[in-house]
Amino acid sequence: MxxxxxxxxxxxxxxxxxxxxxxxxxYLVLRALGAQGxxxxxxxxxxxxxxxxxxxxxxALGVLVAGTALALPLAYLAARTTFRPRRxxxxxxxxxxxxxxxxxxxxxxxxxxxxxxIEAATGINWPGxxxxxxxxxxxxxxxxxxxxxxxxAALRTQDSALEDAARLLGRTPxxxxxxxxxxxLRPAWLAGSLLVTLHVLGDxxxxxxxxxxxxxxxxxxxxxxxxxxxxxxxLALMLLAVTGLTLWLExxxxxxxxxxxxxxxxxxxxxxxxxxxxxxxxxxxxxxxAGAALxxxxxxxxxxxxxxQGPSALVGLLEATRxxxxxxxxxxxxxxxxxxxxxYIGNRYAGRWARVTERVAYLGYATPPLAFALALIFxxxxxxxxxxxxxxxxxxAYTLHFVAEAIGPLRTSLGRATPRLEEAARVLGAPxxxxxxRITLPLMRPGLLVSAAFVFLSVLKELPLTxxxxxxxxxxLSRNVWTYTEEAQYAAAAPYALVLAAxxxxxxxxxxxxxx
Amino acid sequence: xxxxEWKKEQERxxxxxxxxxxxxxxxAPGLPPVLEGLNLHxxxxxxxxxxxxxxxxxxxxxxxxxxxxxxxxxxVCINGREVTSPFLPPERRGVGLVFxxxxxxxxxxxxxxxxxxxxxxxxxxxxxxxRETLALVGLTVFENRYPHQLSGGQQxxxxxARALAPRPAxxxxxxxxxxxxxxxxxxxxxxxxxxxxxxxxxxxxxxxDQEEALAFSDRLVVMRSGHVExxxxxxxxxxxxxxxxxxxxxxxxxxxxxxxWGLQARTALGDVLLAExxxxxxxxxxxxxxxxxxxxxxxxVPVTILAREYKGHDVTYTVRLGQxxxxxxxxxxxIWPEGAGAxxxxxxxxxxxx
Numbered sequence: 001m002x003x004x005x006x007x008x009x010x011x012x013x014x015x016x017x018x019x020x021x022x023x024x025x026x027y028l029v030l031r032a033l034g035a036q037g038x039x040x041x042x043x044x045x046x047x048x049x050x051x052x053x054x055x056x057x058x059x060a061l062g063v064l065v066a067g068t069a070l071a072l073p074l075a076y077l078a079a080r081t082t083f084r085p086r087r088x089x090x091x092x093x094x095x096x097x098x099x100x101x102x103x104x105x106x107x108x109x110x111x112x113x114x115x116x117x118i119e120a121a122t123g124i125n126w127p128g129x130x131x132x133x134x135x136x137x138x139x140x141x142x143x144x145x146x147x148x149x150x151x152x153a154a155l156r157t158q159d160s161a162l163e164d165a166a167r168l169l170g171r172t173p174x175x176x177x178x179x180x181x182x183x184x185l186r187p188a189w190l191a192g193s194l195l196v197t198l199h200v201l202g203d204x205x206x207x208x209x210x211x212x213x214x215x216x217x218x219x220x221x222x223x224x225x226x227x228x229x230x231x232x233x234x235l236a237l238m239l240l241a242v243t244g245l246t247l248w249l250e251x252x253x254x255x256x257x258x259x260x261x262x263x264x265x266x267x268x269x270x271x272x273x274x275x276x277x278x279x280x281x282x283x284x285x286x287x288x289x290a291g292a293a294l295x296x297x298x299x300x301x302x303x304x305x306x307x308x309q310g311p312s313a314l315v316g317l318l319e320a321t322r323x324x325x326x327x328x329x330x331x332x333x334x335x336x337x338x339x340x341x342x343x344y345i346g347n348r349y350a351g352r353w354a355r356v357t358e359r360v361a362y363l364g365y366a367t368p369p370l371a372f373a374l375a376l377i378f379x380x381x382x383x384x385x386x387x388x389x390x391x392x393x394x395x396x397a398y399t400l401h402f403v404a405e406a407i408g409p410l411r412t413s414l415g416r417a418t419p420r421l422e423e424a425a426r427v428l429g430a431p432x433x434x435x436x437x438r439i440t441l442p443l444m445r446p447g448l449l450v451s452a453a454f455v456f457l458s459v460l461k462e463l464p465l466t467x468x469x470x471x472x473x474x475x476x477l478s479r480n481v482w483t484y485t486e487e488a489q490y491a492a493a494a495p496y497a498l499v500l501a502a503x504x505x506x507x508x509x510x511x512x513x514x515x516x
Numbered sequence: 517x518x519x520x521e522w523k524k525e526q527e528r529x530x531x532x533x534x535x536x537x538x539x540x541x542x543x544a545p546g547l548p549p550v551l552e553g554l555n556l557h558x559x560x561x562x563x564x565x566x567x568x569x570x571x572x573x574x575x576x577x578x579x580x581x582x583x584x585x586x587x588x589x590x591x592v593c594i595n596g597r598e599v600t601s602p603f604l605p606p607e608r609r610g611v612g613l614v615f616x617x618x619x620x621x622x623x624x625x626x627x628x629x630x631x632x633x634x635x636x637x638x639x640x641x642x643x644x645x646x647r648e649t650l651a652l653v654g655l656t657v658f659e660n661r662y663p664h665q666l667s668g669g670q671q672x673x674x675x676x677a678r679a680l681a682p683r684p685a686x687x688x689x690x691x692x693x694x695x696x697x698x699x700x701x702x703x704x705x706x707x708x709x710x711x712x713x714x715x716x717x718x719x720x721x722x723x724x725d726q727e728e729a730l731a732f733s734d735r736l737v738v739m740r741s742g743h744v745e746x747x748x749x750x751x752x753x754x755x756x757x758x759x760x761x762x763x764x765x766x767x768x769x770x771x772x773x774x775x776x777w778g779l780q781a782r783t784a785l786g787d788v789l790l791a792e793x794x795x796x797x798x799x800x801x802x803x804x805x806x807x808x809x810x811x812x813x814x815x816x817v818p819v820t821i822l823a824r825e826y827k828g829h830d831v832t833y834t835v836r837l838g839q840x841x842x843x844x845x846x847x848x849x850x851i852w853p854e855g856a857g858a859x860x861x862x863x864x865x866x867x868x869x870x
Contacts, residue, residue: 416622423584424619426606428633429682438632442623 006345006353013341018360020400021367024375025240031378032233043234048218052235056214056242059135059207060200066140067196068189071147073285079155081273083282092286093148094512096141096293098504100461102205102482103497105129105138107297109209110304110490117296117303134210141293143199147192154188155181160271173273187254194250201243202368205463205482215239216464219370223468233378236371243366301501304494316475317495324476325503327391328459331398332452338399339406339451346407347414358407365404372401373468394469398459405458406451413447414440450511457507460500531596533686533718534558534581539590541576550576552742554590558686558718563709565721567729568739569765574722577739578688581720583609595685612679612687616694618671620663626650626674627659633682649681650674652711669700676708680715687712687719693728705732726766730754738762756791759870763801770802770842776868784837785817785862794868804832804843806864809852816859821852835860 035043071093078089096104111117113128129137158181166176204216213221215235222232275282345357364372376397380387387393417440425435441448463478470479477500484493539554551573558564566574579585581592583599583606591600599609612633621629630646637645650656653673663671672692679687692708693701709732712719723729729736730750738745738753738761746753746762757763760771774783776794781787783800790800810816819835819842830847835858844860852858 418619420615420617420619421621423582423606424613424615424621424678425632426584427582427609427611427613428678429607429610429635430632431605431607434635439621443621 006349010341010345011353013338014345014357014360017338017342017364017400017403020396021360021364021372024372024379025367027379027382028233028236028240028371028375032230032237034233035230039230043231049238052213052215052218053238053242055132055212056201056216056239059132059139059212059214060197060246062132062136063139063143063200064193064196066136067144067147068193070140070144070289071151071192072185074289075148075151075155077282077286079152081275081282083275083279089286090152090512092290092294093152094145094508095505097145098457098508099142099293099297099501100205100463100478100481100504101138101142101199101203102209102463102478102485103301103500104142104293104297105134105206105209106481106485106490106493106497107300108134108138109485111296111300117300120303130210131212135207135212138206138210139200139203143196146195146199147189150188150192151185154185158184190250190254194246197246198243198366198368201239201246202370202464204370209485215242216368216370219374220464223370223374229378232374236368236374239368239371243368247366298501301494301497304491305498307491307494313492313495316480317499320475320477320480320496321499323474324460324478324500327394327398327476328456331395331402331459332456334395334399335402335406335455336410336448336452339403339410342403343407343410343414347411348419361407362404364400365402367401369401369462369464370468373397373465377468389469389471391471391474394465394471394474397465397469398455398462401462401465402455402458405454409447409450409454410444411447413444413450416447417443453507453511457504457511460503460507532557532593533560533562533595534720535593536577536581537591539577539580539592540588541573541580541585542588549588549742551580551587554742554744556737556744556747558720561716561718563712563719563721563732563734564737565723565729565733565735566737566739567723567726567766568745570724571741572739573742574724574739575690578613578690578720578722581686582606582611582613582688610682610684610686612682612684614675614679614687614689614692616691618663618675618695620671620674620678622663625660625662626655626666629663629674630659630678630681633678646677646681649677652680652715653677653707668696669704672696672704673707676711680711680717683715683717685718687717689719689721691723692721694723694725701728730766738765740765756867757801757869760799760801763867763869768804768843770804770807771869772800772802772840774798774800776800779865781866781868784840785860786815788862789865791865791867798868799870800866801869802842802862802866803864805845806862806866807842807844807860808863809844809846809848809850810859810861814859814861816861818857818859821854821856821858824852824854826851 033040074089074093077083078086078093083089108129109116112126113119114125116126116128118124118126128134162180162184163176166180167173171179202216204214204220207214207217208220215238219232219235219239222228222235339361342357342361345354346361348354376393377388380393421439421443422435425439426432430438461478463482466476466479467482470476477496480496481493481500484490484496534556535558536554536556539551540549541551542549550571554573554577556564556577566577568574576585580587581594583604586603587600591598593599594609594611621632624632627643627646627650630649631642634642634645647656647659650659653676655670655673655677658666658670658674663674666674672695675692689708693705696704705728721729721732723732733750735747736750736753737747740761746758748756753762754766757766757769760769763769763771772783772785772788774781774788774797776782776790776796776798778793778795779790781790781794781798781800785802788800788802817837819837821833821835822841823834825832825834830845831851833844833846833852835842835844837860842860846852
């Protein structure tokens with residue numbers, strides 16, 4: 001069936017998603033414009049803004065470069081060489097995603113410096129990470145998987161005939177890599193880069209712990225300490241402008257990339273590059289990376305866990321685990337439910353509406369969470385104060401922010417439930433509802449599960465929305481890790497960090513298995 | 517005589533299974549219509565084929581009948597009931613459809629697929645009916661398999677069983693044999709035809725394969741760019757093509773321009789007999805099997821043999837006559853060498869076409 005018009009049952013969720021993101025944001029603008037002439041000029045032209053901008057952009061660029069330097073060799077090793085065991089590389093490339101950045105920062109801070117894990121274990125006083133390089137290191141270690149997963153998929157599915165053709169036309173392997181392989185990675189790299197950049201722009205926890213002021217760190221500081229509403233609104237707007245610039249740049253660079261396979265490519269096995277003499281170097285790279293991204297953080301958590309825990313620690317842990325899992329579970333369901341119509345429109349309808357819907361879904365994801373939370377607070381306090389600090393608002397914020405994450409796997413699985421099958425069901429006498437229930441949804445089950453797992457994991461790790469929007473007394477794993485780390489109570493933070501890391505690892509493992 | 521009257525009476529009493537009037541469809545304003553002013557009637561138990569090149573609107577016609585598209589103009593009646601205005605959704609039209617790619621539900625077994633359309637029956641009867649239908653297509657032993665565990669021909673028969681099980685008034689088949697290899701296509705076609713005859717169901721088949729159309733149907737509808745070119749029994753359409761398009765699309769044909777007066781036309785092949793009278797400038801269609809090489813003593817027009825295509829039971833020659841190339845089917849034992857000169861004559865009355 002090729003229906004021209006979008007049925008209201010599908011258009012409504014898209015409209016509500018757009019309203020849910022845009023209304024609070026527009027309120028942010030109103031709020032920012034609340035300042036008067038002189039004050040306004042003072043805020044906008046504060047020299048600190050320029051410093052924040054420089055820091056934010058510098059950090060984003062640095063993480064991108066460093067992340068690529070880690071992700072590209074690792075992806076190439078996993079996809080194109082004879083390195084074994086390959087599964088180790090996949091785990092190394094994906095597992096750091098399970099560890100939230102602030103847990104990583106916590107672990108690295110708690111590991112170094114006087115009295116840290118490294119000194120206790122080796123006697124060497126390892127300098128603690130801080131400032132630009134500290135933030136760069138931690139953010140790189142825990143966001144490079146976005147690049148790795150994209151690059152790996154692209155490398156693995158590349159048409160081997162292209163490289164063969166280049167070799168037959170007289171290029172050396174090295175020239176072929178530069179002239180054929182690398183250009184083909186551009187879309188994958190851009191997609192991964194966008195995720196990394198959005199993550200860096202939105203992160204306030206790592207930069208705060210490393211004392212490196214960026215827009216997000218400044219917003220958080222304003223919110224907790226100074227509480228200058230007009231200035232925080234302005235900071236949020238500036239951050240939004242930087243995000244908008246990033247999105248525009250990505251779209252711009254993506255334009256004109258035509259890498260569709262023109263020849264009828266067979267599913268030929270890609271030739272793997274024999275490592276031989278390079279093997280020790282590859283192993284050194286892998287081991288150092290594994291040490292920094294996985295062993296040190298986990299070791300530190302376990303080390304601090306040995307130290308004496310308060311008597312009420314276990315009760316608190318159980319309480320926080322329960323509320324964290326509850327919130328994540330509920331948000332996973334609501335987000336997947338909201339994502340379904342959006343994915344359906346994107347997959348089944350051509351034209352302007354489908355494109356707009358897709359953009360709408362990514363709006364909430366691209367909006368830096370602190371800016372979004374702030375906008376929601378302003379908006380709710382003015383229009384529905386009863387909602388402020390309620391569980392419902394928290395779940396709504398999670399849903400609007402993470403809906404884009406759920407759309408990808410759903411769209412992929414909609415490819416399995418083709419329109420032809422739905423038509424077959426209709427002709428066999430099944431009305432639309434029964435068709436959805438008996439045919440479309442069962443066929444989409446793997447996608448639904450992966451979507452829900454993605455969102456579940458993200459909500460579990462999520463910090464800024466939780467900090468700003470959760471009801472008072474609502475303690476989650478992420479919130480407690482953050483609070484204790486901020487107060488330098490590393491031992492108290494350890495159990496929460498461990499449970500978080502463990503559930504993250506289990507979920508990441510499940511997603512990896514499903515997606516294979 | 518009496519029996520004939522009674523039969524006519526019967527036909528008048530039972531409404532046609534399908535009535536299409538002035539059906540039109542355009543996918544977007546500004547684009548040319550895919551379908552324009554289409555008319556078609558089908559009697560109970562009749563096997564009709566829509567034949568035409570790809571893009572002629574035959575699949576669109578099928579989808580309009582099934583309710584998978586909405587028409588812009590015209591109306592469709594199934595079993596005497598108007599289904600276009602108000603628009604009746606596909607699940608309430610009571611037609612069966614066999615898709616080109618079968619569209620079997622991959623998460624259901626063969627039995628589950630066949631039972632899917634039987635949800636209005638009580639649970640106990642569903643499986644009984646599904647097994648009956650599977651027996652009809654000879655697939656009962658596979659009922660617990662999943663579609664991906666079946667061969668192409670088996671999948672095709674499951675698709676047929678699934679469409680037949682709810683006993684629809686009308687079965688629509690969208691190029692159902694095109695995904696099968698040549699040998700299987702032939703036997704499956706014969707089988708499906710036999711099954712449809714046995715069940716007495718009316719069926720509308722869409723195909724671009726002329727051999728399939730000729731072998732399968734009681735009646736043939738040749739379509740071209742959105743409208744009907746000619747309707748008739750396969751033999752009528754083949755033997756009496758009304759247009760040059762039909763003459764060339766259904767079988768091969770030699771088209772010669774000429775001038776007609778009554779039952780004769782003057783062409784490059786000399787004076788040719790016409791099956792129906794015509795006057796003035798005409799286009800004459802001569803089938804290759806209606807051309808023969810003249811034996812010594814017979815009249816004929818001199819030609820040069822350009823190419824030879826040996827096919828065992830006969831030979832197709834391409835010959836040159838003046839500026840024109842003609843096809844000649846020759847079933848005799850004499851093999852003419854390429855480049856040789858010969859004389860051809862017309863053995864049967866030709867048709868003047870538009």
